[in-house]
Amino acid sequence: MYNFINDQQQSRIIVKNGERMAIGRLRLKERGYDFPPYRPPSEAYSLLLRVTRGCPWNKCLFCSMYKGIPFERRSLQEIKGDIEVAAQLYREVPRWAFIGDSNSLVAKTDLLLEVLSSLYEFFPHLERVTSYARAKTIARKDLDELRKLRKAGLVRLHVGLETGDAETLRFIRKGATPGEMIEGGLKAKEGGFELSLYILLGIGGMERWREHADSTVEVLNKIDPHFIRVRTLIPQPGSPLFEMRKRGEFTLSSPELILEEARRIILGLKVTSQFLSDHISNYLPLNGEMPKDKQSILQSLDQALLNLREDPSLLEDYRQKEFLRHL
Numbered sequence: 001m002y003n004f005i006n007d008q009q010q011s012r013i014i015v016k017n018g019e020r021m022a023i024g025r026l027r028l029k030e031r032g033y034d035f036p037p038y039r040p041p042s043e044a045y046s047l048l049l050r051v052t053r054g055c056p057w058n059k060c061l062f063c064s065m066y067k068g069i070p071f072e073r074r075s076l077q078e079i080k081g082d083i084e085v086a087a088q089l090y091r092e093v094p095r096w097a098f099i100g101d102s103n104s105l106v107a108k109t110d111l112l113l114e115v116l117s118s119l120y121e122f123f124p125h126l127e128r129v130t131s132y133a134r135a136k137t138i139a140r141k142d143l144d145e146l147r148k149l150r151k152a153g154l155v156r157l158h159v160g161l162e163t164g165d166a167e168t169l170r171f172i173r174k175g176a177t178p179g180e181m182i183e184g185g186l187k188a189k190e191g192g193f194e195l196s197l198y199i200l201l202g203i204g205g206m207e208r209w210r211e212h213a214d215s216t217v218e219v220l221n222k223i224d225p226h227f228i229r230v231r232t233l234i235p236q237p238g239s240p241l242f243e244m245r246k247r248g249e250f251t252l253s254s255p256e257l258i259l260e261e262a263r264r265i266i267l268g269l270k271v272t273s274q275f276l277s278d279h280i281s282n283y284l285p286l287n288g289e290m291p292k293d294k295q296s297i298l299q300s301l302d303q304a305l306l307n308l309r310e311d312p313s314l315l316e317d318y319r320q321k322e323f324l325r326h327l
């Protein structure tokens, strides 16, 4: 249910189920505010702030997000300028903020501490700030610096694991080994952060789906992150994998295999994480708390697999997902 309300500056803000959405995109844009182009779905109601532009790695085969954006570090002056502009319009509004782009932890810790301090100073109702981060960057960051950032109010890190399979990680050019993923994940937890790990169903293709599933379970069980977020691979135009698929160098898994893969992963999990498939690319809404909801999630998957075997025409519905964009 959507409503419109007026904030103190008489601007219109969309409210969904009592939550404020997409803070001031239009009004801030026209004042030169620099928005990060991507944010996790869970940050839909957050103030979005850009600390860097693009991705310092930018080599993953499946990713098209920042391919045309050269990596840049923004100056503290520029970032503070955006904070001040946003505060002039929306000081009383944000409860959450997300800092982008793809790996804000590459910024110097002193700069991030200044940014966090400004955010909490200018927005009195702010409760949490979150960011994307690469596992390798977390692993390299000094633990004391991570703790300082956490203490300054950086609460949650969103990290792309994609797979725990060493060969698949190499193939997709993720730039991290399973060991580095585990090291980064555990260090984030040791630093006090809430850790949100993303896994990518289908990234092992037809050939390595079992290895992908089993090794992903192994890494997730070792880290036991606070959140496990699932996405399903839909190669995007602009990504190297999209071209490889066109040339016949990569075969996309069938929807049935994706469901089998999800089943194998969930079955193997021994974690206390919240499991979320909060993305439009996924075939099924599989959400719950582990281990409490594990059986019911497995039952939903078994039912979906049974339905698919009894009525193969359902495959077409699943395949429609391929036309979705913006993974």
Ligand code: SF4
Residues within 6 Å of the ligand: 055, 056, 057, 058, 059, 060, 063, 064, 065, 066, 102, 134, 160, 174
């Ligand atoms: S998946 Fe993440 S690390 Fe890899 S290129 Fe995309 S933004 Fe960069």
